[in-house]
Amino acid sequence: MNMTIVLDSTFAKPEDVGKVLGVPKARVKWLKRLASSQTIFSGKIAEKKNGARTSASAKKRNHVRGKAKKAAR
Amino acid sequence: MPRATLEIPDSSRRLEKILRLARNCRYSVHDLSCVQLDPKKPRVPRFNMPFELGLCVAYASQNKAQKPNWFVFEAEANRIDKSLSDLKGTDPRIHGGTVRGALSGLCNIFRRPGRQPSVPQMMQIYRNLRRKQPAILKEAGTEDPFTKRVFVDICVAASAEADRVVAD
Numbered sequence: 001m002n003m004t005i006v007l008d009s010t011f012a013k014p015e016d017v018g019k020v021l022g023v024p025k026a027r028v029k030w031l032k033r034l035a036s037s038q039t040i041f042s043g044k045i046a047e048k049k050n051g052a053r054t055s056a057s058a059k060k061r062n063h064v065r066g067k068a069k070k071a072a073r
Numbered sequence: 074m075p076r077a078t079l080e081i082p083d084s085s086r087r088l089e090k091i092l093r094l095a096r097n098c099r100y101s102v103h104d105l106s107c108v109q110l111d112p113k114k115p116r117v118p119r120f121n122m123p124f125e126l127g128l129c130v131a132y133a134s135q136n137k138a139q140k141p142n143w144f145v146f147e148a149e150a151n152r153i154d155k156s157l158s159d160l161k162g163t164d165p166r167i168h169g170g171t172v173r174g175a176l177s178g179l180c181n182i183f184r185r186p187g188r189q190p191s192v193p194q195m196m197q198i199y200r201n202l203r204r205k206q207p208a209i210l211k212e213a214g215t216e217d218p219f220t221k222r223v224f225v226d227i228c229v230a231a232s233a234e235a236d237r238v239v240a241d
Contacts, residue, residue: 005100005142007185011239012074014232020074021225028229030212034205035233 106148190239198234
């Protein structure tokens, strides 16, 4: 059974998905804002170090660059 | 609109709710690649996925007017012939255990006139969601992505991402 289904429904909007799945409007709004944000930096993922952003994994390996690397030494 | 049995909480009436969910969905997609031994003791295989597939096959066969509307995914070719030989003659979509393979399989099943996301666009949506997953988990107060709240939040966020990434 290797068939293809041609969908006749329209592309669902986040509000439609939220309504069907029972997500409150305020959370849909927050999720839309989250989706439109380009970068998320939380304290756990990265932190500012001497003006340079270094990821958690880079900090462990000391793969930071320039000024930040000197400071780390 | 994606639905999953993750939405159903563990309770005595879980089976009824699964049946209702299956009845309300026009199509069902079943990934049997995770049917393997549970690493935790007692080490038993998880049969939920094949069982749910069986329910959907039975429901589809009862409705003669309806075309078969269930699809099977597997990681390896020929694995299903051994694990579920009753499905011989059914061609499962092989995703090779990769996200790209699963998305490509879905793209081959579902077509839409007009707005149709490509596999690279779907991969972009997936990568963006992966980046935002920690924020969604933090907001839900859990580290487990396989919960109802996280699933529905990811569905809404994916729809918002698709709005942004896939042009009309």
